[in-house]
Amino acid sequence: MFxxxxxxxxxxxxxxxxxxxxxxxxxxxxxxxxxxxxxxxxFETVQSDVSLRINExxxxxxxxxxxxxxxxxxxxxxxxxxxxxxxxxxxxxMPLKFNGGYLTADILFFAPAMFYNLREVxxxxxxxxxxxxxxxxxxxxxxxxxxxPKPEEVEHAKAYxxxx
Numbered sequence: 001m002f003x004x005x006x007x008x009x010x011x012x013x014x015x016x017x018x019x020x021x022x023x024x025x026x027x028x029x030x031x032x033x034x035x036x037x038x039x040x041x042x043f044e045t046v047q048s049d050v051s052l053r054i055n056e057x058x059x060x061x062x063x064x065x066x067x068x069x070x071x072x073x074x075x076x077x078x079x080x081x082x083x084x085x086x087x088x089x090x091x092x093x094m095p096l097k098f099n100g101g102y103l104t105a106d107i108l109f110f111a112p113a114m115f116y117n118l119r120e121v122x123x124x125x126x127x128x129x130x131x132x133x134x135x136x137x138x139x140x141x142x143x144x145x146x147x148x149p150k151p152e153e154v155e156h157a158k159a160y161x162x163x164x
Contacts, residue, residue, distance in 0.1 A: 039120040040069045045082070046128040053081045053161070054094070062127070072099065072120040079157040084129045091157035092149025095136055097122050 043052060043066045052066075053059040055078055060066065070078065078094040096119040126135040126144060135144035149157070158164065 037072050038069050039072060040067055040123070041121040042067050042124050044124075044126045045084075046126065047084050047087075047130060049084060050127060050129055051083045052127065053083075054078050055080075055160075059083075070121050078121065079160045080127075080134075081157065081161050082127045082129050087129050089163075090127065090129045090132050090149075091154045091161065091163070092132075092134065093153045093157060094121065094125065094134065095145075095147045096120060097138065 043062050044064065045052075045062045048063075050062050051059045052062050054068070054070070057068075059081075060068070073096070078096065080090075080092060080094055082090040098119055122136040122138060124137045124140065127133075128135070132148060134147045134149070136147065137144055
């Protein structure tokens with residue numbers, strides 16, 4: 001007759017419970033870091049009826065405040081094309097925000113993440129197709145920082161979108 005002492009069974013169940021809790025914590029932390037790999041931004045335009053295209057994503061009309069979510073990046077760029085009927089299209093590369101907090105977390109917890117998440121879009125952008133300016137800011141209460149795409153950035157974005 002085979003007999004398993006009760007304390008061994010209880011110890012095994014307690015160990016399994018501990019393992020499941022540990023796995024749950026690891027999954028929670030992992031999902032937290034994955035969620036931190038995207039950022040939502042709000043677009044607005046000075047002119048009405050402006051169509052905006054960011055990288056390979058489809059064009060969208062910016063009416064009022066339009067929000068979109070983008071992945072963080074370390075080495076990539078967000079090329080854009082802003083169009084308003086009757087005006088020459090505006091091309092360029094969006095200015096990006098550096099993530100110092102992510103850098104610290106990457107160094108402490110998971111260094112390979114530095115290749116994916118050191119830069120992200122600013123929370124607020126405003127496009128002025130007429131003046132060929134991109135305005136951006138970190139907080140809604142901040143003043144706009146003005147950025148005019150450099151000629152080489154304009155050419156790079158035009159080539160990306162297939163315009164020569």
